[in-house]
Amino acid sequence: MSIDDRAIDLREAFLRELLGEAGDIARAGFARQAGETVSMKGPQDYLTETDGQVESHLKARIAAVFPEDGFLGEEGGGEPGAQAWVVDPIDGTANFARSIPHFCISIAFIAGGEVQLGAIVNPVLDEVYLARLGRGASLNGQPIRVSGTTDIAATSFEMGWSNRRPLARYIGALNELFEAGSNVRRGACGALGLAYVADGRSDGYAELHMNSWDCLAGLLLVREAGGVTGPFLSLGGLLAGAPVLAAAPGVAAVLSKATAIPLLAGPDLVADAKEDDQRRIA
Template identity: 55%
Template sequence: MREAEFCEAQERVALCKTVIRSAGELVLQGFRKRTATSSMKGPQDYLTETDAASEAHIRAVITEHFPDDHFFGEEGGGVIGDRIWVVDPVDGTANFARGIPHFCISIAYVEAGQTQFGAIFNPALDELYFAERGKGATLNDRSIDTARTNRFEAASIEMGWSTRVPNETYLGVMGELLALGANVRRAGSGAMALAYVADGRSDGYVELHMNAWDCLAGLLLVSEAGGAVCPFFEIGTLEFGGPVLAAAPGVASGVSNAARIPIAVAPTADRLAASG
């Protein structure tokens, strides 16, 4: 990479960390007031005024600094391009609307068909997750790793639901995970669920259909934290999403078999040893 390209790449990284925190301030203000009205985009799919305000803020800041980059957001959409910011302005909106402090902002930057860096920020807990390809994953600048769980009797797996997939299919996967001995739970934010796999709070996450803005940052986080993830860009698309799986290495194969979602290249033994 040429020096100019390296500097531009680092400017994007710095901007991502800055804008996600400034958007977090806006989102936290909306959460504390909780006076804004909410509406429904679809079954169990909430929309608040804060979603739109957060996305507009992020879009404006990125466009000001990198006007040639593309932007693809949950609320306003966008045009798919080679250099693109993929943004969920508030993931976990149902929690947000009901006063539950489990929600986040998710930003991923994709270039040449790969997620280069990503951030997930829960402003209610002041927890900022960040990962850059090949440089590991952090929580508030502290290095994180996936759990070392290797028995399903000790595993907690989170699942997310999508109306694009029949309930019977989800119940079938959940039944297989329960049969393995896992605890299956749902907390209402797919992006946060992936971040929790990255830092070992959960052992896996499965969603049979997930939008790109919900998962790209989280998948990179898990991968950079030493976990196993699905090959999202092979089985899904930026525009239409796809199935998502992320798991601690010790249970990844079983989760993959239960969900029937493939795993990308698994973490090497050397990398796992290096992670502690």
């Protein structure tokens, strides 16, 4: 099913409104929750009251304005259908629950088998990332680009952890990256990890398993900022989750080799990125 530019225009304008509304709810919850008891959905899987409040608000607003669109959320699930909004109301909940301001709201709109819109907002830092397919990516309205790093000894990668995959695989990938000369870190918020690749704060992000609500917006941001990613949707990631990789073109092959996550782009990644730059300038 295809969707025309006018329909995307309407949803992009609506998305900008949603980001402000959801950010206000999350910011208020963050200020309020300090010291409160936090529920657990599973091992190292936190749930706060604000998760539910943000998701409920977003779901209700989308249903009221675009009743024909599906909805898939981390907390309530849903049926995406041919076109849908995919939402993580609070990514980085462990940070949120411990009063660490490294968390975000992630919203993607998917139609025609592709992510058309992606947005990530850190409401405490007032940082709003937005991408539209074929139109580039921005942070607070300013265009962003992935880093131009090509020297592995100068890289900073982020490697997210998932208890859905064997710990040995995670440790093995970390070890290979360290041996290659990279600095590797973990911020415990995958969506922001991807956003930081898009704006050049990190050179790459990988996780052996992520859910679609955690990563669809960030993957679009990275691609629209000139980066390369793995084939998340073609691996069945929308409903089941899949491995995630996103990186600057000059160092993506090293991250791919260490994690055994394939790249979506072709082998000449630097050349691909230069050609993309020329097309955008033209």
